[in-house]
Amino acid sequence: MKxxxxxxxxxLHQVVDxxxxxxxxxPVPEYLRLIAAGRFAESYEINWWSNVFPGILGRVCxxxxxxxxxxxxxxxxxxxxxxxxxxxxxxxxxxxxxMPKAPVEKNGKRIACVGAGPASLTVARDLALLGYQVxxxxxxxxxxxxxRSQIPKFRLPDAVIDEECGYVxxxxxxxxxxxxxxxxxxxxxxxxxxxxxxxxxxxxxxxxLPGRQEAxxxxxxGIDWLSNIAFDHVHSVGKRVIVLGGGNTAMDCCRSARRLxxxxxxxxVRSGFDEMKASPWEKDEALHEGIIIQNCMVPMAxxxxxxxxxxxxxxxxxxQHDAHGKRSLVPTGRMETVPCDxxxxxxxxxxxxxxxxRDIGLEFDRWDLPVLGxxxxxxxxxxxxxxxxxxxxxxxxxxxxxxxxDAAISIDLFCKGEDVNNRPPDRIxxxxxxxxxxxxxxxxxxxxxxxxxxxxxxxxxxxxxxxLELELGFDVKKACAEAERCLNCDMATxxxxxxxxxxxxxxxxxxxxxxxFTDDGDEDDLRGRLKVPAPNLEQPLYVxxxxxxxxxxxKDENICLHCGLCSxxxxxxxxxxxxVDWLVAHAGAx
Amino acid sequence: MTYLAKPRLLSELxxxxxxxxxxxxxxxxxxxxxxxxxxxxxxxxxxxxxxELDIQPHRMAKxxxxxxxxxxxxxxxxxxxxxxxxxxxxPSVATGAALANRDLIxxxxxxxxxxxxxxxxxxxxxxxxxxxxxxxxxxxxxxxLTKGQFSATADKGSKSKKGVLNADSPIDLVALALQLGAxxxxxxxxxxxxxxxxxxxxxxxxxxxxxxxVISPCVTFNNHAGSTKSYDYVREHNEAVNRIEVIMSRHPxxxxxxxxxxxxxxQHDGSVLLLRKLGTEYDPTDRIGAMNHLHERHAxxxxxxxxxxxxxxxEDMHRNLNTVETPLNQLDDADLCPGSLALDALNASxx
Ligand SMILES: Cc1cc2nc3c(=O)[nH]c(=O)nc-3n(C[C@H](O)[C@H](O)[C@H](O)COP(=O)(O)OP(=O)(O)OC[C@H]3O[C@@H](n4cnc5c(N)ncnc54)[C@H](O)[C@@H]3O)c2cc1C
Ligand SMILES: Cc1ncc(C[n+]2csc(CCOP(=O)(O)OP(=O)(O)O)c2C)c(N)n1
Ligand code: SF4
Ligand code: SF4
Ligand code: SF4
Ligand SMILES: [Mg+2]
Numbered sequence: 050m051k052x053x054x055x056x057x058x059x060x061l062h063q064v065v066d067x068x069x070x071x072x073x074x075x076p077v078p079e080y081l082r083l084i085a086a087g088r089f090a091e092s093y094e095i096n097w098w099s100n101v102f103p104g105i106l107g108r109v110c111x112x113x114x115x116x117x118x119x120x121x122x123x124x125x126x127x128x129x130x131x132x133x134x135x136x137x138x139x140x141x142x143x144x145x146x147x148m149p150k151a152p153v154e155k156n157g158k159r160i161a162c163v164g165a166g167p168a169s170l171t172v173a174r175d176l177a178l179l180g181y182q183v184x185x186x187x188x189x190x191x192x193x194x195x196x197r198s199q200i201p202k203f204r205l206p207d208a209v210i211d212e213e214c215g216y217v218x219x220x221x222x223x224x225x226x227x228x229x230x231x232x233x234x235x236x237x238x239x240x241x242x243x244x245x246x247x248x249x250x251x252x253x254x255x256x257x258l259p260g261r262q263e264a265x266x267x268x269x270x271g272i273d274w275l276s277n278i279a280f281d282h283v284h285s286v287g288k289r290v291i292v293l294g295g296g297n298t299a300m301d302c303c304r305s306a307r308r309l310x311x312x313x314x315x316x317x318v319r320s321g322f323d324e325m326k327a328s329p330w331e332k333d334e335a336l337h338e339g340i341i342i343q344n345c346m347v348p349m350a351x352x353x354x355x356x357x358x359x360x361x362x363x364x365x366x367x368x369q370h371d372a373h374g375k376r377s378l379v380p381t382g383r384m385e386t387v388p389c390d391x392x393x394x395x396x397x398x399x400x401x402x403x404x405x406x407r408d409i410g411l412e413f414d415r416w417d418l419p420v421l422g423x424x425x426x427x428x429x430x431x432x433x434x435x436x437x438x439x440x441x442x443x444x445x446x447x448x449x450x451x452x453x454x455d456a457a458i459s460i461d462l463f464c465k466g467e468d469v470n471n472r473p474p475d476r477i478x479x480x481x482x483x484x485x486x487x488x489x490x491x492x493x494x495x496x497x498x499x500x501x502x503x504x505x506x507x508x509x510x511x512x513x514x515x516x517l518e519l520e521l522g523f524d525v526k527k528a529c530a531e532a533e534r535c536l537n538c539d540m541a542t543x544x545x546x547x548x549x550x551x552x553x554x555x556x557x558x559x560x561x562x563x564x565x566f567t568d569d570g571d572e573d574d575l576r577g578r579l580k581v582p583a584p585n586l587e588q589p590l591y592v593x594x595x596x597x598x599x600x601x602x603x604k605d606e607n608i609c610l611h612c613g614l615c616s617x618x619x620x621x622x623x624x625x626x627x628x629v630d631w632l633v634a635h636a637g638a639x
Numbered sequence: 640m641t642y643l644a645k646p647r648l649l650s651e652l653x654x655x656x657x658x659x660x661x662x663x664x665x666x667x668x669x670x671x672x673x674x675x676x677x678x679x680x681x682x683x684x685x686x687x688x689x690x691e692l693d694i695q696p697h698r699m700a701k702x703x704x705x706x707x708x709x710x711x712x713x714x715x716x717x718x719x720x721x722x723x724x725x726x727x728x729x730p731s732v733a734t735g736a737a738l739a740n741r742d743l744i745x746x747x748x749x750x751x752x753x754x755x756x757x758x759x760x761x762x763x764x765x766x767x768x769x770x771x772x773x774x775x776x777x778x779x780x781x782x783x784l785t786k787g788q789f790s791a792t793a794d795k796g797s798k799s800k801k802g803v804l805n806a807d808s809p810i811d812l813v814a815l816a817l818q819l820g821a822x823x824x825x826x827x828x829x830x831x832x833x834x835x836x837x838x839x840x841x842x843x844x845x846x847x848x849x850x851x852x853v854i855s856p857c858v859t860f861n862n863h864a865g866s867t868k869s870y871d872y873v874r875e876h877n878e879a880v881n882r883i884e885v886i887m888s889r890h891p892x893x894x895x896x897x898x899x900x901x902x903x904x905x906q907h908d909g910s911v912l913l914l915r916k917l918g919t920e921y922d923p924t925d926r927i928g929a930m931n932h933l934h935e936r937h938a939x940x941x942x943x944x945x946x947x948x949x950x951x952x953x954e955d956m957h958r959n960l961n962t963v964e965t966p967l968n969q970l971d972d973a974d975l976c977p978g979s980l981a982l983d984a985l986n987a988s989x990x
Contacts, residue, residue, distance in 0.1 A: 123648040487642065495646035550870050551830060552675045552858065557683035560645040562653070562662065581652050598874065608650040614643065620675025620858050 050572045050592045050601070060589055061477065061629045064606050065538045067130055070117035072451035074633040075099040077114060077130055078539045082491065084136055085532035087525075090144050092137035097148075099633070100134075100450050101171050101217070102196075104209045107135030108520070109200055111297075111328065111445040119536050122585075123561065123608060126500040128534045132520075136528040138209070149178060151220040156180035158242040158464045163187075163230050166194020167446045168437025169247035170217045171453025175636040176460060177220035185222060186236075188229035190280070192218070194249055195438075196446060198276040201301050202516040203308065233433070234409040243432045243460045246405075246419075247453070250438040254397040256293060260351030260358075264392075267358035268351060271302045271395030278305055278515060287390025289313040291361050293348055294395035295325035300332065302393040303340045308515035315341045315387065317348070317361070319378060321368045334519075338508065343387075347378065352386055360388040398443040418442060425459045425469040426452060434459055457636035473639060476632035481625050482540060486617070489626060491540055493613040496533035537611045539629045544602055546595035549623040555615035556580070561608040564615060569594070569601045579605055642669050657693040665689045665696065667717035671710070675862075677829030677855030677870075678708050678777045682715045684832050685746070685775075688839040689716065692887070699744045700736060704729040704758060707784045708750035708777035708855070727758025730765035730774075734956070737770050740966040741957050744843060745772035752782040755791040755810045762812070766819035766848050771955035773842040774821075774850045776812055777829070779857035780868035787860025798865030811937070813947060816850040817930050822953035823849035824929070826944045828873050829856065833882075838946060840885040846907035847953030854942065878936060880921040880945040886911040904949055914946060923949055 063069050067077040076095055083092035096103035110131045118127030158181050162169035165187035173183040191197055192214040196205065218224050230236055237244055253270035255261075261268060267287065271294065277283040290311040292303045295318035303314045316335065318325055322344050325332065336342065346363035353359055363385050366378040400418055405411060412420040412429040419428050419435050426434050436456040437449030459469040482490040504521040505511070511519050523531060556564045565579045575590060576583040583590060588607035596602065616624035632638075645666070653661045665686040670679050689699070696718035703709035705726035712721050720743065724732045733747045747765075754762045754776050765774065780793040787800060791810045798804055816824050823845040827835040835853060842849035854873050856862050862869045867876075881902075887910055902923070904912040914923060922928055929948045936943045963970070 120648075123650045494643050495648065497647060550675070550858075550862075552677065552856070552870060553680045553683070553830060553832065554675050557679050558645070558670075560648070560663070561650060581650070581654065584652070597871075608652065610646055610648060612643070612646055614645065617643075618674045618679075620673070 050570065050575055050590065052592055052594050060591070061479075061541050062631055063589055064541060065629060065631065066117040066119050067114035067128075068539070068631065070114045071100075072113065072448045073100045073454065074631065075114075076539070076631065078535055078537050080137060081128070081130075081133055081532045081535040082537070084133055085492070085529050089137050089140040090142060090147060093141040093144060094147050096134055096137055097216070100447060101174055101453075102167060102213045102446065102450065103134045104138030104213055105196055105205060106447060107132060107138050108209065109196075109205050110134070110447055113447070119538050120534060123610065129500055129503070129531050132503050132523060133528065133531060136523050139522050140525065140528075148216060148219070151177045152180040154180065155182050158182065159184070159240075160243050160245065160460060161186065161236060161239075161241040162245045162247055163233075163236070164194060164246070164248040164437075164439070165189070165192040165214070165224055165226070166247050166249050166437055166449060167196060168439070168449040168453045168456070169194075169245060170214060171450045172245045172247065172436065172457045172460065173222045174217045174220060175454060175457035177217070177222050179461060179637045181464070183222045185224045186228040186230050187224070187226055190226055192224050192226065194247075198279050199272050199298075199301070201275065201305050202279065203304070203511065203514075203519050204301070206516070206518050231404055233405045233411070237409070237430070237433065241432070242464050243434060245456055245460065246433065246435045246439050247437045247449070248402070248439045250398045250400045250443040252399045252401045253298075253394065254399055256348060256394045256396060258348060258350050260353050263356050264351045264353040264358040266356070267390060268392045268394065271298045271393045272398060274393055275301055275305060278309070283309070285309055286311050289389040290315070290391045290393065291387060291389045292316045292393045292395055293361075294318065294397070295320060295327055296395065296397070297327050297331060298398070299395035300327045300335050302395050303335055304338055305515055306391075306393065307338050307340060308512055311391075313341075314339075315343055315389075317343045317346050317363060317387065319345070319347050319366065321345060324368075324376070338512065345378070346385070347380070349384070351392065358390065358392065360386045361392060362386045398438075400439060400442060402439075416442075422459075422469065424455060424472065426456045427459055427463070427469055432463065454635055458634065461636040473634040475634050476638075478630045479541065479543065479627040480630070481627050483616070483625060489613055491537055491628070492533070493537070493540075493611070493626070495536065495610055495612050496530070498530055498534060500534065501527045501531045539631070540611045540613070540626045541629050542591070542604065542609060542611070542615060543625045543627045544591070544593050544604070545623050545625070546593045546602065548621040549596055549602070550621055551596060551598055551600075552620060554618040554620065555624055558614045558618040560612060560614065561610055563605045563608045565603045566596070566600050567603060575603055579603060581605065581608065583607060642671060644669050656690050658695065660690065662686055662690045664718075665716055667712070667714045670714040672707055673859045675858035676707065676783075677779065677853075677858070678711050679714070680829040680832065681775065681777050681835070681853050681855055682711045684829075684835045684839055686715050687832070687836050688843060691836070692840055692843060694744065694843070698742075699746065701746045701748065702729050702733045702736065703748045704750070704753040705784070706750035706753045706782065707857070708748060708779075709753055710784075711777070712748055727753050727756070727761055729753065730758065730761035730770070733772055734765055734768060734770050737772060737956065738962075738967065740968045741771070741962070742966045745770070746843070747772055747774045749774070749776050750783070750790075751776060751778040751780060751792040751812070752790040755812055759791070759810070763815065763819055766816050766821045766850065769820065769822070769848050769954060769956045769959055771847055771957070772849070773839065773845070774848065775839070776850075776852050777855040778812070778852050778868070779855050779861055780866065781857050781861045783857045783860060787857065794867040797867045798863070800860055800863055802865075811933070812850070813852045814930060814933055817926060817933075817948055820848070821850040821948075822847035822950035823946075824948040825850075825946045826852045826854070826942070828854045828877060828944060830870055830874065831877070831944075834879060834944060837883045837885050841883055841906070841910075841912050841946065841949075844885065844906055844908055844910040845949070845953065847950070847955045873942060876940060876942045878941040878943050879917050880932070880943060880947065881917055881923065882915045883946045884913040884915070886913060904951055906951070907953065912946070912949065917945070923947060924951065926950075
C-alpha cells in the first residue's frame, strides 16, 4: 500500500476526529486540555477564534463532532464536547483584555451584510478585524437571527446571545436593527464593495390539508409560533396540542407547549421513531418532559366544529424496506382521529427571497437556491456572496459560522482584486511532546470514567417557565472529569522507520492492538490482516516502509487511544508523540 | 519514572475467542522490563497462544525462578496460578506441583542464567523425569537482571557490551533437552512471533516435557555488534527448519501444500501439528538426526530454529510412576493413607 507521509496534513487532520468533523474545525482537544488546566479564558478564546459563539454553541450546537469522537468507538459514549464550550464560557471571567480590537485605521472597504444571524456576524467579525467597515442590516429588533428568534429561551437565554453578538459589535461593526432590506438591487447600487447575504431560511413549510383554512385560528406554523414566544407575543396554548413533524423544530415546539401549560402534548410523525430527524438527546428530553411521541401516522385532515379545531385525522402506515434497503411508508388504510385544541406544524423550512429581484443577474437553481461557487460562496454577481441557511438551505449554527469564514475569505480576496479560488492554505505544525522517558507535555493517562451528565433544573420548575434555562452546566469538578475523558487525538503518533529495530515492543504494549508489522499488500488485503481487523474505511491506515526486514508498519488510526505507550516502550524512540497544531485559514491568512 | 497501566478501553472490533475473552484478558500487570526487551515479546506470544487455544486462565499454572525472564509471569495470565521460586529452582517446584495436581497446564518460564547456570541440575532432572509441562527459556546470553554478566549460553568469542570476549564454551539447552528425553523440543526468536506462537501452542498441547529455547535479546546489555544474541545477529543467522501450524481437533484442516512438503503430527490430545518443511530435508521425529543437524549447523554459525523434535507417543512422569488418574490433591485421607492393615499386607507381600 502507498506509504503515508505524516507530513501530509490531511492524514493528521483526519485523525483528530472531532476537529475534522466540526464544520469550523474548532481545535477541540486543545480547548479541553485548557479546561482541565483551569485555563477557562484561554479555552474560550481559542473557541471564539474558530466558532465565534462558544457560549451559544456550548448550549445548542448540533454537535457533529460528538458522533465522530474517537471515545465513542472505544467507550459507551463520546466526550461531551459541546457542553464543555459552555464551561469555558461560564467560567472564563473577565476576558476584555483578551479580546482583539478592530484596527483604528480602516482599509477603506465597505461591506454590507444582510441578516444578523450567525453567518453574517461571522463575516462581520472576520472582516472587521482586518479593517473592513461592516454594516449589518436586520429586519428584527435584536441581533442573532434564528438563534434569537426561534431557539427557545429555556435552551438559550438572551443574555448569552447579547454577550456574544456584543463581542462582534464591539469591533466597530455597525448593526442596524429594524432595517428590512426590500431590494438587493437597490442595496447593491449603494456602492458597497461587497454584499453578503445571510438571511436564513425563514419560511416554515405548510400542511395543505382539508380543514386547514377553516380551523386556521388554532393551527400554527411552528417556527413562527416559536418566534412569537421568543418575542413575548404568545403566552398560552390549548390543553391538548399536536405537533406535526419529527425534527428539531418539532422538539422545540412540543417542549415549549408543555411549558406554556399544555397537558397532553403529542408529537405525531410519519416515520418510525429511529428515523426521526431530531437529535437523540432532544427526543430523550421531550420524553422526560412527559411528551408522547407517536410514529408511522400520516396526517390526512384537520377536523373542526364550525371553525373550532377538534382534532387531526391520521392514516397509519407501515415502514417497509425493499431489497436495496430503500425505505417506504406503506398505507394501511387504518384511520385514527386524535382530538386536540391546537396544532403546531413543524414539517420543515424553506428558503425564500422575496426581496431579491430575479432580473439583476443573480441566478437561482431549480430548487430556488442561489447558484454559488462551491467553496467561494460567490454568486453570479461577483461582489455578492451568500452563507448560512440562505446559501444551501436550513442547516445549523456551526455550518453558518463555517460558511461565514469561507465567505469572508472570498470577500477579502475579492476586495484585494485577487482570485477568490486561490484560497489561503491551512497551516500545520508538529511539535514533539516528549519531556522524559515516561513524561509528556500532555497528560497521557487515560481516564476510564463514564460521560458526565449535565445537571438540570427539576422538571417541576422547568415546566413552569418557558424562559427558564433548563441546564445548569457542568461545575468545575465535572468539567475536569469530562475533559480527562478526551483522548488527545491531536497528539499524533509519528513513526521513524530508520530507527526501528523491529523488537515488537510497541505492538505488544498497544492497549488496542492497532500496530502491526507485516508483509506489504494493498489496502484491502492489509485491512483484513491486521492484529485487529480494520473494517472502518473512514479511518485511514498509517503505513510506513523502510524497515530492515522489508516488512511494513501498519497502524489503524481508527482505534488508537493516543496514550503514547508505544512511544514509551520503544527503545529507539522510533515512535514519537507530536502535537498537531492545525491552524485553519481565515480571512487575511497568507 | 512511572509506568501507566494499559487503559482498558476497547473497541467492538477487538476479536474474542471461543470463551468470549479478548487477548487483553490473558494479560497481567504492566511490565517493568526495559523498553524493547525481547522477554516482553515472549510474554505477548504466550498471551496470544493461550488466547488462541481458548485456555481457561484458572486452569493454568505459571512458574519461574529469578531473573528478568523469571519476572515475566507477572506480566501475563494475571488470572492464573503462579509461583515465583528461588533462583534456578523452578523445575523442582514445577515437578512437585505437577505431581500433586496433574490436571493443570504447567508453564515454566526461566532464563539462561536461571536454567543453564545455577539451575542446570534442576533443568536436567525435570526433562529426564518427563514432567508434563512447557518449559520456556528466554535466552539472552547474559544475566540481565544483575546487569549483563555473560551467562552459560553465551557463545565463545562473543563480545560483552564493554568489549570483553567470552572465553568459555556455551551450553546449548536444546541439545541437552534432546539428550535428556524432552519429547517436544523447539527453538525460536522473540522477534519472530509467527514462528514462536504456534511453537508455544504446540507445546502447551503436548503431553510430556516440552522445551522451547527462545532467543530473546537483552536490549540493554546484549544488543550490540559482537553479540551473538542481538536482534540483528539473530535475524541474519536464523535458519528455520520448518513452520508449524497447530490445528485443534475440532477445526477442519484446510491448508493445501505441495505433496511431500507437509508433515502431519497428531498429538496425544488429538491436536494436529502441521509442519511445513523449509529448504533442507529435515525429519522432526528423528531425535538422533535432530542432534546431528543441530551440531552441524552450529558449526557453520547458524542458529537452527523451528520445531526440532517431537515424539508422537510421548509419555509423562505420571505414566512412569504409575500414579492414579485422579489428581493426588483430590484424593481423600482414606486413599492417601489406607491404614495399618494395608501396610501390613504390603509388608507381608515383600517378605
Ligand atoms: C426552531 C429552531 C430551532 C433550532 N435549533 C437549533 C439548534 O439547537 N442548534 C443549531 O445549531 N441550529 C438550530 N437551528 C438552526 C439555526 O438557527 C440556523 O441554522 C441558523 O440560525 C442559520 O443562521 P443564518 O445566519 O444563516 O441565518 P438566520 O439565523 O436565519 O438569520 C437570518 C436573519 O436575517 C434576517 N433577514 C432575513 N431577510 C432579511 C431582509 N431581507 N432584510 C433584513 N434582514 C433579513 C432575519 O430576520 C434573521 O434575523 C434551529 C432552527 C429552528 C427554526
Ligand atoms: C541464589 C542466587 N544467586 C544469585 C542471584 C543473583 N541473580 C539474580 S538474577 C541472576 C541471573 C539471571 O539471569 P537469567 O536467568 O539469564 O535472567 P535474565 O535477567 O537474563 O532474563 C542472578 C545471578 C540470586 N538472585 N539468587
Ligand atoms: S498511542 Fe500508541 S500504544 Fe497508544 S493506542 Fe495509539 S498506537 Fe497504541
Ligand atoms: S518499539 Fe520501537 S523499535 Fe520496537 S518495533 Fe516498535 S517502533 Fe520498532
Ligand atoms: S536488563 Fe536486559 S533482560 Fe533485563 S529487562 Fe532489560 S533488556 Fe530485558
Ligand atoms: Mg539471561
